[in-house]
Amino acid sequence: MKVVVTGGAGFVGSNLTDSLVAAGFDVLVLDNFTTGFRRHLEPARLAGCEVVECDCYLEPDRLRELVAGADAIVHLAANADVRFGWDHARRDLEQNVVATHNVLEAARLAGVKRLLFSSTGSVYGECAVVPTPENAPFPVQTSLYGASKAAAEAYVAAYAEAGQCAATVFRFVSLLGPRYSHGHVIDFVRQLRADPDHLHILGDGLQRKSYLHVSDCVVAMMAALERTPRFEVLNLGLDEFCTVSDSAGWICGRLGVDPTITYSGGDRGWVGDNPFIYLDTKEIRATGWEPKFGLREAVEDTVEYLISNEWLLTQSEKSVS
Amino acid sequence: MKVVVTGGAGFVGSNLTDSLVAAGFDVLVLDNFTTGFRRHLEPARLAGCEVVECDCYLEPDRLRELVAGADAIVHLAANADVRFGWDHARRDLEQNVVATHNVLEAARLAGVKRLLFSSTGSVYGECAVVPTPENAPFPVQTSLYGASKAAAEAYVAAYAEAGQCAATVFRFVSLLGPRYSHGHVIDFVRQLRADPDHLHILGDGLQRKSYLHVSDCVVAMMAALERTPRFEVLNLGLDEFCTVSDSAGWICGRLGVDPTITYSGGDRGWVGDNPFIYLDTKEIRATGWEPKFGLREAVEDTVEYLISNEWLLTQSEKSVS
Numbered sequence: 001m002k003v004v005v006t007g008g009a010g011f012v013g014s015n016l017t018d019s020l021v022a023a024g025f026d027v028l029v030l031d032n033f034t035t036g037f038r039r040h041l042e043p044a045r046l047a048g049c050e051v052v053e054c055d056c057y058l059e060p061d062r063l064r065e066l067v068a069g070a071d072a073i074v075h076l077a078a079n080a081d082v083r084f085g086w087d088h089a090r091r092d093l094e095q096n097v098v099a100t101h102n103v104l105e106a107a108r109l110a111g112v113k114r115l116l117f118s119s120t121g122s123v124y125g126e127c128a129v130v131p132t133p134e135n136a137p138f139p140v141q142t143s144l145y146g147a148s149k150a151a152a153e154a155y156v157a158a159y160a161e162a163g164q165c166a167a168t169v170f171r172f173v174s175l176l177g178p179r180y181s182h183g184h185v186i187d188f189v190r191q192l193r194a195d196p197d198h199l200h201i202l203g204d205g206l207q208r209k210s211y212l213h214v215s216d217c218v219v220a221m222m223a224a225l226e227r228t229p230r231f232e233v234l235n236l237g238l239d240e241f242c243t244v245s246d247s248a249g250w251i252c253g254r255l256g257v258d259p260t261i262t263y264s265g266g267d268r269g270w271v272g273d274n275p276f277i278y279l280d281t282k283e284i285r286a287t288g289w290e291p292k293f294g295l296r297e298a299v300e301d302t303v304e305y306l307i308s309n310e311w312l313l314t315q316s317e318k319s320v321s
Numbered sequence: 322m323k324v325v326v327t328g329g330a331g332f333v334g335s336n337l338t339d340s341l342v343a344a345g346f347d348v349l350v351l352d353n354f355t356t357g358f359r360r361h362l363e364p365a366r367l368a369g370c371e372v373v374e375c376d377c378y379l380e381p382d383r384l385r386e387l388v389a390g391a392d393a394i395v396h397l398a399a400n401a402d403v404r405f406g407w408d409h410a411r412r413d414l415e416q417n418v419v420a421t422h423n424v425l426e427a428a429r430l431a432g433v434k435r436l437l438f439s440s441t442g443s444v445y446g447e448c449a450v451v452p453t454p455e456n457a458p459f460p461v462q463t464s465l466y467g468a469s470k471a472a473a474e475a476y477v478a479a480y481a482e483a484g485q486c487a488a489t490v491f492r493f494v495s496l497l498g499p500r501y502s503h504g505h506v507i508d509f510v511r512q513l514r515a516d517p518d519h520l521h522i523l524g525d526g527l528q529r530k531s532y533l534h535v536s537d538c539v540v541a542m543m544a545a546l547e548r549t550p551r552f553e554v555l556n557l558g559l560d561e562f563c564t565v566s567d568s569a570g571w572i573c574g575r576l577g578v579d580p581t582i583t584y585s586g587g588d589r590g591w592v593g594d595n596p597f598i599y600l601d602t603k604e605i606r607a608t609g610w611e612p613k614f615g616l617r618e619a620v621e622d623t624v625e626y627l628i629s630n631e632w633l634l635t636q637s638e639k640s641v642s
Contacts, residue, residue: 020411093419093476099412101414105410135459136459137456138457138458141479142482143479151418151472154472154475155472157468158462161446232460233516
């Protein structure tokens, strides 16, 4: 079975690629390498995985040629910058909406009949129903990132419901674990390495979040490749949540520091930050999936990974022009 | 008060423009004239309305210049071809999603603080809840058109919720009345003029639909311009529905013909056709709005308009390249 993984050099993509290669799949990774890392793919390459530089937004025709002959596409390529959306108001539209449409068209025209798509719990906006199920009330988007994923999901559904391509949409909470390179854990670790006595937290620290370890996410995606639903949407997360301050405490504990903590204040870290993300995961659990990592373990494993991967910590965040 | 109407040469846009001009608004119409008609705007032009040819998808920079100084934008420009979406899979994406993003960016950068947006009941997909309220369960899109409007709505919400632009989204049923030029009524009237003895209906004729007269829609939009919600979504439709066969009967009655009717069969007219569209309109009624035209009157008034506007009936559907 041949699987194309877009965004395969990214955090989730490279973890999935390793699992697919290990399970004997024929894997082609496509990535534009704006936020992905070639070194994440070194183990997979050594095991025979093919890697091609391709931008799903800029190169629709090339995309069609590259996916030809695949049995499935796992479309993970995306701009995942929730916080700075307003600095680049068109980027999500291009990299998340138009790029997803290009992938869907490529699949349709090349006859690829199976698609997995990574969406986000952000598509629920600030839902009144918590834990939030897949059939929550019609959402109101509160961030450009959420809007772009909701828009992309809408297209995935239209293609799937028209019988063009069987599709599974995963709505993730934030993911943690090996190769994680973007979010509060790396921000905090960087701050504490620069100055172990001070930590500044955006918001009041009481924002309640749920995180999932990337390996639990990969297991769910591998299992989905064995199903062929017409269209399904599955939340992915843990049945527990913590505050940003809880997470800060675990990070400090793991680093052995005891900083003075300051807060920017307010009930959210930035415009569009959701003060309470907690997904109902009954649907995915009904498929037999069960997470192996708890919240605290996921945070601590991420800190562990970061301190043993100096190269990731010391480089500035990759520019995503 | 200055109002920019995108798609102002279209069916809804030109009716709204006439009402805005009559009410003393300073109106600027923008249209790319691919599906709109210059003659729809003749009365408004004579009364001082400015009309500029501009494509919201292709000309984002020009759009920004043109909306500068406006108090509100009514964004109606769109590709509204539900039935033939798959023949031009990218058109809705460009003309509905990217164009709406361009309008939102133009408003943000030019400081326009109020937006009205025309969406559709199609965003609910095939909702299990009928009549369908605004907070129906998270929708599953079943057509490219519905997906494009859901995507555009998501962006409107994100801009509104971030405080960039107060927005009202209207989800319409199909509209009928003067200047109507696209849909089952004109299809049936054209068929019956070509051959009064035969009428062919797509599907089994039992698809249940609700329609609204365009003048009732215009009244709702005029009233919305007097409100400044942060973000609101309002269904627009009648509290009644009919079958396509009912509507065919009223059309034949008005034309004085009694044709043999044949059906293509199946419970829907085409891929993505929704066999039952009926919106819950409690929300808009709570604002004081009430429709003046019933279903049958709306259908009959449309037939009346078409037979007194030979030019529209005899020309082939405008190409929308």
